Amino acid sequence: MSKEDYEIVIGLEVHSELSTKTKIFCSCPTEFGGDPNTHCCPICMAMPGALPVLNKKVVEYAIKAGLATNCEIAKECKNDRKNYFYPDLPKSYQISQFDIPICSNGYVEIDTDNGKKKIGLTRIHIEEDAGKLNHDAYGRGSLVDLNRAGVPLIEIVSEPDLRSAEEVESYLRKLKSILEYIEVSDCKMQEGSLRADVNVSVRKKGAKEFGIRTEMKNMNSFRSIVRAINYEAERQIEVLEEGGVVTQETLRWDDVSGKTFAMRDKEDAQDYRYFPEPDLAIIKISDEMKEEIRKTLPEMPEKRRERYISEYKLPEYDANVLTSEKALSDMFEKATEVCNNPKAVSNWIMTEIIGFLNSKELEAKEIPFTAEQLGNLIVLIDKGTISSSIGKKVLNKMFEEAKEPKVIIEENGWIQISDEGAIKEVVIKILEANPQSVADYKAGKDKAVGFLVGQAMKETRGKANPQMLNKMFLEELNK
């Protein structure tokens, strides 16, 4: 048998940090970074006698996430303690939710080669993040930083509905875009605010039973997740093909070697001794509260995509790319409002802006200039104040300085030459310098005009109005 005879089954547990201002059980800031142990207090440091108080915003955000992913919202739920010892877990238990999660039975829809597919969500629950260990590079010990301890998380558990690494990537991108759209998480993967535990198993095609699964914890890049799934599935198939059995275990993906390694064996299997958190009250969610939150849900990506196609007449491809990230989509809409030229905005975002972001490995929300500034830039091009090639230079400057395009153009003297006399001077000069091209044109080679315009642009360092140049060259040549 070969690889093609097997089916990969994947389920994900996605942890997403919520973007509330304060932590889940105290009023410390959730802000990323900061000197170690500066964003903490007796509560999140688990000093003796300190008690948690649940941040209501966390409940609201979790409900919002549940509503955006078609979940049922519990009328009543509770917090539970998950007990284990680790230096980054100051209370020696994590306050989480065990048997009654806040949201359950939802789904998200992804695009696959065979059309749309619903990926089931078993549950979404709220919990607190742990701190961080900083290991001394010289092996002298580890230091505990509790700034992250108590930052609110939601854990989104999918059904084992995913069948390939590609589906997983598309599911994760979808989830990320939903969470960004509803503004409950900023999903910064490199800061760990979106990370996934990936459960992988394989089975013979047509088999009814699932295979034995392995789990890879705390993955925080799409690329690693895709590689890890493919590697792990192949490894499991190999084990099975050789007549072995897959061991249920937790693995660590090593990005450098491109392999998975066992993290802990079964003997260390943890018994978390979950029990209801006695320091917190039952969480009650009324229908009114649920409906209030539902009203705050923004237009979701699918709706926007459809609107971009019908209202702005964008190609489906453009609409897909623009709506994949809320920051891009918002920028598109606001810039279009300013310049009233949706296709031009789309082109600038899709080629220049995304290209720049990719080359610098930046995320869309890190774009320094505003959508209005982009709109203004396009207005200047449309009015002929600058050419589009100057426009690109202006945009590059905007990434550096975030100034108004007008200011950048003035500061650099990039205003387009549209004065007839000045253009005529350049045209005459270029014609005199390129007799061969003139001869070519007279001999019927129309392309020579393009060359001459190019030379003129070079002479003016791109500032001459290209339409006027073209017109004037033709007039002179045809004299």
Next chain:
Amino acid sequence: MELYELTVHELIEKLDKKEITISDITKSYLSRIKEKEDDVQAFVTVTEKEALEKAEELDKKETRTKYMGIPIGIKDNICTKGLKTTCSSKMLENFIAPYDATVMEKINNENMITLGKLNMDEFAMGSSTEFSAFKTTKNPWDLKRVPGGSSGGSAASVASNMVPWALGSETGGSIRQPSSLCGTVGLKTTYGLVSRFGLIAFASSLDQIGPVTKDVEDNALLLNVIAGYDSKDSTSKNIEKKDYTKALVNDVKGLKIGVPKEFFGEGINDEVRESIIQAIEKYKELGAIVEECSLDIANEALSTYYIIAGAEASSNLGRFDGIRYGYRTKNASNLKEIFVNSRTEAFGPEVKRRIITGTYVLSSGYYDAYYKKAQKVRTIIKDKFNELFSKYDVLITPTSPTVAFGIGEKTDNALEMYLADLCTIPINIAGVPALSLPCGVDKEGMPIGMQIIGKHFDEETIYRAAYTYEQNTKFRETYKPYFKK
């Protein structure tokens, strides 16, 4: 008469009349501590210097407020900013809390003067104060006997007049039982009446802070200070603030008292039983309506308590891991050894016993049989109390099955020690309030306590019943601790 012999309401009266100064009171108590502490051993920390300084400072103030300058002793599991809070454990031997418990904020806002931190069973686990890692507190009536526990230091310091009043804490009888054994008035408040913020947790769903005082009036006065909703404690109840002194009425006519017969049967010492029956007769005489009733839950309550309290303790005490504060072992070559050896070296035998039991009952495969079942029984016990309280205003039982027992008598037998809380623990399980009031002494002169149990958040009716009995019997005037050696 020495100032330290007075109750707080008597001290307040003298202060109001400017007959005495705050420094007079402070010095009187400090001299009493010097005189008796060697025998009684009630304190973990005495804050003599700070107390004298604060007294002097307060004496300079032009206006005085009611509780200003009144000394108080604090059980050593209540966090006091800048002052050691040890839980009488090697684990926290040098721990200085970085913040004040909510009750301490209230006490400091009233400008009371903390005289020190009081000894207890380690992490409030025990019924004799013998499980303190530092010292065994002695019963002021007979120094060879225990003061009860876990708030043994609180009851013994009040009984021996080393503080006029004190804060204790309860999880399962820890204020009432030592109050009974030391002849003080101790109240376990309704769960949710007093903020737990800053009380080092033993069992979160049971823990409550409460007053230990010389008489009922003082008890109500101190409850006035510490009771009330706290946004920092999600289990504290947002109810209207009350003035409990208004309940101090010398009248029980028509008061319906239930006497659950199961609390007078096997395991209750004859002299204790007789003393409580006498007290109940007194209530009849004073016009109360007394009726025998049934509350057959004592054994179930005890099992339920040890499962729930153990489970919560096993989790609550996990934070003492040697990483951030408290004791850290010197014998560790890896992380696991830091955890295991720190805890092994710094926790005493009773704490270990409860952590092990608690871990066991929460373990996968045992959870349903123990923890879950205990929660169901807890509901049944609550229901039974509610049922009785639809008929009666208060219930009366003995507080402790026996008078104070000898030091060392029960330390080797955990089960026998656990029976010391037979009558008090059901009340914690139900979450209702109950007060222990001295009602007599046995042949050897050891005090006996009567337990008055009330409805949820009805501390007033308890106070009314207790006050009336006290006014008509005068225990304090009749009996005084004699520090028998």
